[in-house]
Amino acid sequence: MTLPTDPAKNLADLIRCPSVTPEDAGALDTLAQMLEPLGAKSEKPVFSDENTPDIANLYATIGEDGPHLMFAGHTDVVPVGDPDQWKFPPFAAEIADGVMYGRGAVDMKGGIACFVAALARHVEKNGPLKGRASLLITGDEEGPAINGTVKLLEWARERGESWDAAIVGEPTNPEKLGDMIKIGRRGSMSGRVTVTGRQGHVAYPHLADNPVPGILALGQGLIAHIFDEGTDEFQPSNLEITTVDVGNPAVNVIPAKASLAFNIRFNDTWTAESLQEEIHNRLDEAAEHDCAERGLEAPVDYEVEWIGRVSPVFLTRDEKLIETLSASVEAVTGERPKLSTSGGTSDARFIKDYCPVVEFGLVGQTMHMVDERVPVSDLETLTRIYERFIQDWFG
Ligand SMILES: [Zn+2]
Numbered sequence: 001m002t003l004p005t006d007p008a009k010n011l012a013d014l015i016r017c018p019s020v021t022p023e024d025a026g027a028l029d030t031l032a033q034m035l036e037p038l039g040a041k042s043e044k045p046v047f048s049d050e051n052t053p054d055i056a057n058l059y060a061t062i063g064e065d066g067p068h069l070m071f072a073g074h075t076d077v078v079p080v081g082d083p084d085q086w087k088f089p090p091f092a093a094e095i096a097d098g099v100m101y102g103r104g105a106v107d108m109k110g111g112i113a114c115f116v117a118a119l120a121r122h123v124e125k126n127g128p129l130k131g132r133a134s135l136l137i138t139g140d141e142e143g144p145a146i147n148g149t150v151k152l153l154e155w156a157r158e159r160g161e162s163w164d165a166a167i168v169g170e171p172t173n174p175e176k177l178g179d180m181i182k183i184g185r186r187g188s189m190s191g192r193v194t195v196t197g198r199q200g201h202v203a204y205p206h207l208a209d210n211p212v213p214g215i216l217a218l219g220q221g222l223i224a225h226i227f228d229e230g231t232d233e234f235q236p237s238n239l240e241i242t243t244v245d246v247g248n249p250a251v252n253v254i255p256a257k258a259s260l261a262f263n264i265r266f267n268d269t270w271t272a273e274s275l276q277e278e279i280h281n282r283l284d285e286a287a288e289h290d291c292a293e294r295g296l297e298a299p300v301d302y303e304v305e306w307i308g309r310v311s312p313v314f315l316t317r318d319e320k321l322i323e324t325l326s327a328s329v330e331a332v333t334g335e336r337p338k339l340s341t342s343g344g345t346s347d348a349r350f351i352k353d354y355c356p357v358v359e360f361g362l363v364g365q366t367m368h369m370v371d372e373r374v375p376v377s378d379l380e381t382l383t384r385i386y387e388r389f390i391q392d393w394f395g
Contacts, residue, residue, distance in 0.1 A: 001037035003120040007379040008100060010034055010113035012093035015102035020079050021143035022053035027075040027109075028139060034116055035060050035135070038123055045155050047140075047147035055140040055147035059156055062119065066131030067394060070166035071115045072149065072351055074141030077104035078368050085370045098376050105374040107367035111169025112137065114362075114379055118386035130394045134163070141347055149347040153354055165321045165393070166357040167386075168348045171364035172340075177378050178333035178385070181325055182359035184341040185349060186234060186265045187313035189272055190242075192305045193218055193283065199256035208254040212246060214290060214300030215258040219244065221286020222262060222279070227270070233315055234267030234341050237275075261307070267341075272310045279304065311345045318356030320393070325358060328388040332381060360385075 004010050013034065017027035032042040042060040058075075080090040080103050088094035090103045104110070112135070119133060136156065140148030173179040195215045200208025219241055227237035241262045248255040266275055287299035316322065322339065329337045337360075351357040362382060366372045 003037050003124050004034045004116050005120040005124060007110075007114045007117040007383045008095070008376050010116050011100060011105065011110050011374075011379060014075065014109040014113060015093040015100075015104055016091055017075075018091045019076050019104070019139065021076040021140060022055055024056045024075070024139050028056055028058040028137065031075060031112065031116070031135075031137065032058060032060060035062070038062050038120060040135075045152065047151045047155075049146045052144045052146045055138070055143075057139060057148060057152045058137040059134065059152065060137070061132060061134040063129035063132040066129075068132045068134065068163045069390075069393060070134050070136055070163040070351070070355065071112075071169060072136045072166055072347060072357075073108050073112050073169045074138045074148070074347070075104075075109060075112065076139045076142050077107070077109070078142050081370055087371050090372075095376065099373050100376055100379075101371060101373045103372055105366070105372045106171045106362040106364060107372070108170050108361055110374050110379060111171070111361035111382070114382040115167075115169055115386050117383045118390055121383070121387050122390045126391070129390075133390070134161070138347070145347075149350050153350060157354070163355040165318060166348075166351050166355050167325070167389075168346060168351065168357060168359040169361040170346050170359050171362045171367055172359050173361070173363040174365075175363065177363055177381050178329045178335055178337055179363075180340050181322070181329070181337045182341065182343065182346075182348070183322055183339045184233060184268075184315035185311070185313065185343070185345055186237070186267055186341060187270070187272065188263065188265055188311040188345055189275060190261065190263045190307040191279065192259055192261045192307055194257065194259040194303045194305070195300050196257050196303075197255070200254045202252050202254055205254065210254045211258040211300070212255065213294065214287070214302070215244065215260055217290035217293075218283050218286050218300070218302055219260050221282050221289070224282075224286075227264075227278070228267065231267055231269060233339070234313075237264060237266040237270060239264045266313055268313045268315055270313070272312065276306070311349050314349060314352045315341065316352065316356045316358055321356050321358055324393045325360060325389055328385050328392060329360070331388055332385045
């Protein structure tokens with residue numbers, strides 16, 4: 001059997017499976033077959049939950065004893081939009097001028113293709129791995145993310161699996177390959193503030209209680225001061241008001257209710273709890289201040305509701321993992337990558353509860369776009385970086 005040493009071929013095989021969440025379209029089997037010549041043991045647990053589609057996942061492991069490295073990622077992709085807008089059919093993996101086009105090229109079948117090629121090259125040159133490498137691949141990252149990484153990690157742990165370090169192969173580089181390794185992520189939390197008043201005629205305000213001035217004062221109170229100035233590793237925490245809702249179509253009616261929603265991206269000077277306390281304090285202060293300003297009998301009555309699940313903040317401090325990956329990038333590209341915690345959340349937020357985790361993959365510029373694409377030379381470079389990392393981390 002030929003080893004899967006060519007990342008472009010690996011990627012083309014994966015792109016040709018139109019695995020738009022929740023469809024798998026053969027992507028995981030294609031990957032499992034690709035890993036077979038490496039002696040991988042693969043299992044494909046399917047997870048289900050109420051109100052979400054069943055999702056297939058893949059756990060493939062190579063090697064026996066020794067240090068255990070996890071490579072995590074996803075084979076599902078976002079929809080293509082209007083296929084006629086694409087230069088080439090989005091699941092054809094067409095190459096033009098040294099660039100491969102296709103949905104998932106960078107986010108993130110490309111990262112998987114390169115990691116598999118790196119493993120294959122390492123084994124081809126050095127023989128069996130001095131430890132274990134496991135691929136933890138979900139088909140549910142771009143969708144509801146209910147039947148994916150969270151359950152796959154639990155499933156593996158129940159079977160006695162544990163890992164010493166993990167790399168997530170999401171596209172982390174903003175401009176060019178080797179720019180950036182992500183060593184943590186800010187937390188994310190959303191909430192809604194509601195002020196309830198009393199509906200009435202605008203000409204008789206004394207008979208009504210308008211909630212709009214109150215919600216405006218509370219919103220102003222939320223953003224009046226900075227939360228912190230950031231740290232060496234993190235940007236300052238930031239709150240954005242994302243909507244203000246009154247929903248009143250009439251110009252002569254005082255509405256009964258007004259609300260606003262916000263999202264906070266926060267660094268490790270806060271926990272979800274301390275931040276919620278801070279929000280309540282800010283709202284109380286704003287309500288007091290508004291009461292004095294407008295000469296009200298009592299501060300406006302408000303309610304806060306926390307929306308969805310909180311993504312906790314995390315920072316990886318594993319010297320060996322970070323240094324080995326940084327040195328591998330530098331050895332191949334000649335430049336040292338920036339260590340960053342910027343951007344949105346990723347599945348690394350779940351993996352961090354099991355082992356130290358960093359993220360490094362392709363350049364993210366065309367992800368989720370029409371004509372998602374990757375230079376074949378980038379695939380080669382990333383494969384060489386991963387190969388170097390595998391050699392040194394296990395070495
Ligand atoms: Zn992704």
